[in-house]
Amino acid sequence: MRIGIVCYPTYGGSGVVATELGLALAAKGHHIHFITYKRPVRLVHYQENVYFHEVNSEEYPLFEYPPYDTTLTSKLVDVIKYEKLDLLHVHYAIPHATVAYLAKQILAAEGIHIPVVTTLHGTDITLVGSDRSFAPVVSFGINQSDGVTAVSHHLQKQTCEQLKINKDIEVIYNFIDFKRFRSLDKAHFRKAIAPDGEKILVHTSNFRKVKRIDDVIQTFKIVQEKIPAKLLLVGDGPERPRLERLTRELGLYEHVRFLGKQDAIEEILAVADLFIIPSENESFGLAALEAMACEVPVISSNAGGLPEVNIHGVTGCLADIGDVEAMAKHALTILQDDSLLAEYRARAFEQAKKFDIGVILPQYEVYYEKIISKFQAECAKTLISQES
Numbered sequence: 187m188r189i190g191i192v193c194y195p196t197y198g199g200s201g202v203v204a205t206e207l208g209l210a211l212a213a214k215g216h217h218i219h220f221i222t223y224k225r226p227v228r229l230v231h232y233q234e235n236v237y238f239h240e241v242n243s244e245e246y247p248l249f250e251y252p253p254y255d256t257t258l259t260s261k262l263v264d265v266i267k268y269e270k271l272d273l274l275h276v277h278y279a280i281p282h283a284t285v286a287y288l289a290k291q292i293l294a295a296e297g298i299h300i301p302v303v304t305t306l307h308g309t310d311i312t313l314v315g316s317d318r319s320f321a322p323v324v325s326f327g328i329n330q331s332d333g334v335t336a337v338s339h340h341l342q343k344q345t346c347e348q349l350k351i352n353k354d355i356e357v358i359y360n361f362i363d364f365k366r367f368r369s370l371d372k373a374h375f376r377k378a379i380a381p382d383g384e385k386i387l388v389h390t391s392n393f394r395k396v397k398r399i400d401d402v403i404q405t406f407k408i409v410q411e412k413i414p415a416k417l418l419l420v421g422d423g424p425e426r427p428r429l430e431r432l433t434r435e436l437g438l439y440e441h442v443r444f445l446g447k448q449d450a451i452e453e454i455l456a457v458a459d460l461f462i463i464p465s466e467n468e469s470f471g472l473a474a475l476e477a478m479a480c481e482v483p484v485i486s487s488n489a490g491g492l493p494e495v496n497i498h499g500v501t502g503c504l505a506d507i508g509d510v511e512a513m514a515k516h517a518l519t520i521l522q523d524d525s526l527l528a529e530y531r532a533r534a535f536e537q538a539k540k541f542d543i544g545v546i547l548p549q550y551e552v553y554y555e556k557i558i559s560k561f562q563a564e565c566a567k568t569l570i571s572q573e574s
């Protein structure tokens with residue numbers, strides 16, 4: 187198949203999933219065209235069957251905000267037409283689903299027809315909750331897509347409850363590539379971080395309010411009062427300066443390391459004893475899955491799709507949003523008993539295998555084929571009715 191993929195190219199789950207999906211499809215022989223405003227962060231090496239089309243926004247004094255939607259639409263029209271794409275897969279509804287619709291309409295006027303699949307990642311739906319004015323546009327984009335997928339059952343349900351949706355939404359879980367995310371021996375790194383054998387807790391995110399990193403720090407405070415421990419905070423974002431201050435105020439600064447944005451997350455997870463993700467909302471929690479693939483148990487909130495990934499008492503523990511006492515209690519139970527920690531590690535790894543890219547990728551291929559056949563049948567029906 188010749189597939190166009192539209193995504194956000196920056197650090198962030200949806201862009202990572204879109205890029206890894208494209209690369210894996212290309213490795214199976216599909217031709218993949220990434221279309222976005224910057225080279226996606228995970229698109230680092232040359233790979234056969236992979237193409238990148240950069241969307242350049244025009245600088246013009248009239249435009250206080252360069253019209254990205256319009257330039258993206260124009261690029262899509264061009265790439266779909268000249269690269270003869272069979273399907274367009276857009277990740278993240280805003281603005282990609284509506285832009286795809288516009289491109290599709292422009293091409294239809296020229297007799298070119300292409301099906302569109304939209305994958306919902308989470309904040310594209312939950313954001314609507316904070317700005318209702320997005321709702322009609324997001325609903326429209328979703329309803330006009332030929333296929334719609336969501337990364338968890340929770341997100342599927344939430345989308346149908348929150349928006350006026352007249353489409354079936356297929357759940358295709360996020361996935362993990364075990365070639366990259368697996369347990370690694372990084373004893374020297376561990377020694378550098380925790381020279382006296384302290385337990386290591388890790389959190390990775392984009393440092394936004396929704397991640398509740400205060401709870402990570404408060405949980406760590408309780409843990410650190412009971413056992414020697416270190417906390418690694420990976421990532422960057424608007425909350426970081428405030429959190430650095432909080433860490434200092436709590437007298438924790440020497441035990442907490444802010445590592446900033448990192449590409450080789452698997453090397454950091456290699457030294458982790460516990461991963462912590464106490465989010466307010468999380469449609470799936472790809473970061474938790476990455477940890478589990480590296481045999482790291484997870485302490486999480488029970489928000490959104492997290493319980494579909496992290497199983498309480500099996501792969502880690504769940505607690506109510508904001509319940510740092512419970513999170514710390516669970517963390518201590520696991521960390522204070524090495525044989526229990528080993529059991530949790532093994533079970534986290536077993537659970538991660540359910541999301542192996544080898545399991546999930548064929549689900550996308552089957553779904554694409556289904557959508558293309560359905561779309562072609564509908565096009566043929568329309569043609570016949572126009573001729574008669």
Ligand code: GMT
Pocket residue numbers: 197198199200201203278307308309337360392394396467468469470471472473
């Ligand atoms: O977590 C973020 O804020 C980034 C966001 C994104 O769009 O990149 O992540 C969302 O998509 C990921 C990939 O599907 C999911 O694993 C995350 O759970 C989801 N984030 C939220 O729902 C807050």
